[in-house]
Amino acid sequence: MWFEILPSFGIIVVAMAFPHASAYVLNKLVVGNMYRxxxxxxxxxxxxxxxxxxxxxxxxxxxxxxxxxx
Incomplete structure (x- = not known):
């Protein structure tokens, strides 16, 4: 059925959003603030x-x- 694609879709969305979301944390650790x-x-x-x-x-x-x- 159509809902069988939801788990793989969720994995792809999380994998593509992770670098963008982790950039704030890495900038806070390296630069000292959350923005670059x-x-x-x-x-x-x-x-x-x-x-x-x-x-x-x-x-x-x-x-x-x-x-x-x-």
């Missing part, structure tokens, strides 16, 4: 360095209030 910024483009690397310079933490969300008025 993409630095594939030059502009993204510049934004990473800017946030690190302004707040000391590149993963902290910051806006115009983080830029000092001088």
């Amino acid at each position: 910024r993409s630095m594939m483009e030059f502009e993204q690397r510049i934004q990473y360095l800017r946030d690190k310079r302004l707040t000391g933490d590149p993963y902290k969300i910051n806006g115009l209030e983080a830029i000092p008025d001088e």
